[in-house]
Amino acid sequence: MSQDLYETLGVSRDADGDVIKKAYRRLARQLHPDVNPDPATQEQFKEVTRAYEVLSDPEKRRMYDLGGDPFNGGGFGSAGAGQGFSFTDIMDAFFGGQGGAGGAAGSGRGPRPRARRGQDALIRLDVDLAEAAFGTTHELKVDTAVLCTVCNGEGAAPGSHPVPCETCGGRGETVHLQRSFLGEIRTMRPCAACRGFGTIIPEPCRECSGDGRVRSRRTLTVKIPAGVDTGTRVQLTGQGEVGPGGGPAGDLYVEMHVNDHPVFTRHNADLLCQVTVPMTAAALGTTISLPTLEADIASAESDVETAIPFTIPPGTQSGTETVLGGRGVPSLRGTGRGDLVVRIVVETPSRLDDRQQELLRELAALRDEESPDGQLNAHHQSVFDRLRKTFGQR
CATH class of the missing domain: 2.60.260.20 (Urease metallochaperone UreE, N-terminal domain)
Structure with missing residues (x-):
């Protein structure tokens, strides 16, 4: 590996501290002995750590740039002898700057607040x-x-207050030392006594x-x-x-x-309802009083329109649909209303007395419909069917 410390970390000579730190973390994840125990890789890790220890320290970096030896005077060389060099940044590379293995619990290098936002x-x-x-x-x-x-x-x-934790001195975290071939590795973990809060409640409420x-x-x-x-x-x-x-x-x-409504069925902003009329009314035409959805919320003092006249033209066929614009549900965004689709169902009588049968036979004779052949037509998709198909796809 190159002896140039900048090349060792893979950064330019004008790189700032953040760039140097990111480069070191990336290499530390790849070369740390816990990840790759190969002896050659361990030597590379030592060189990377040696380069970072110099370039992350402004004074040592300045000395190195001027051609001096930044390791004289108790630098990395003394650490290699096991004299207490801190490897907090090594642990940052693996645990995201959370103060070592214990940082996953939420310790951000300091006491964590007791007050936290509640759940929705x-x-x-x-x-x-x-x-x-x-x-x-x-x-x-x-x-x-x-x-x-x-x-x-x-x-x-009442009358008492949280007090600083004696174990961590109110910092919310404690130092843990571990010896390795690199010296002493120091990690910060949430204090077990105060659970990282930095304070203890001696007399809980x-x-x-x-x-x-x-x-x-x-x-x-x-x-x-x-x-x-x-x-x-x-x-x-x-x-x-x-x-x-x-x-x-x-x-x-x-x-x-x-909730379901006894009269209206809702599809988005549109309302659908079905009106059943006798065969005679469909043939002759009629006008009925059609209730509105507003009738459900109307009071005796209000002037809300609770019903509207609805005309069924003579000769209306069963399945005919009429669209009444603006009689549906108001838009949630406050722009207009949907429509009301009224479907007519013609009811054919199933029980006729003798007189009624006689009159219908006379009508059939007058219309030359005593022995109809029937008509075969291609399937016609009604407005209601088209609406239902459209709504079903949403």
Whole structure:
């Protein structure tokens, strides 16, 4: 391997400290004896570590650039004799700068805070179709973690407070030394006595057992916007679980489930309904009163249109569909409404008395339909079928 320290690390002579550190970490992962025990590789690892020890120190790097010997005076040479050289950066290369093997627990070279953000919560709310379409408000009873009012989230009993940990001196981590062929390897790990917090609660709060939060049932009012559908989630910021140590609360998500309606079927923003009329009404034509979805939320004092006149023209065939624009569900984004599709089903009488049969035979004779052959037609896809197929693909 080249004796030039810059070439050893694979960096240019004007590389800054971050570039040098990244290069060293990359090489350390490849050449560390725990990964590759080959003797030749161990020698390469020593050279890489030797180069990093010089180039990461501004004074030693300056001396090296000027042609001097940066190893005189207790540098790397003394470390090789086992005199306590720190290999924290070696451990950083394997554990992401988290202070060695114990860093995975969250120690960031210092005490970790007791207060942490709480989790988000999710509850389901059943609403009627009209409520989902036009919006409403609901009161919810939720069971979540809330701030302990006895200790105000601190976790300590009234009159007491957390005290610095004597084991780690309040740093939240302890030093562990291990001897190797390179000397003493020093790693930092979360303190086992205080679990990395740096403080100990000598007298925990009896109400929350030192957690800073308790379970409680509370009532919330949620505003449901117009146009929601099954699966829509309404976010209530800061209404979720309070975090450990009295940390900020997460969010509460209310997931909607829209109940089935006895008259209308919803497909996205459109409503479908089916009207059954007698054969005579379909033949002669009629006008019926068609209820609106607004009727479900109308009060005695309101002027909401609860029904609209719907005309069935003479000669209407069974399966005929009529689209009433703007009579569907309002858009969740507040731009317009869907349509109402009305499908007509003509009901053929199944029980006729003698007089009714006689009249129908007379009508058949008048229309020359006493012995019809029937007509064979190609399959016709109705508007309803096309809508159903389209909706089914979404």
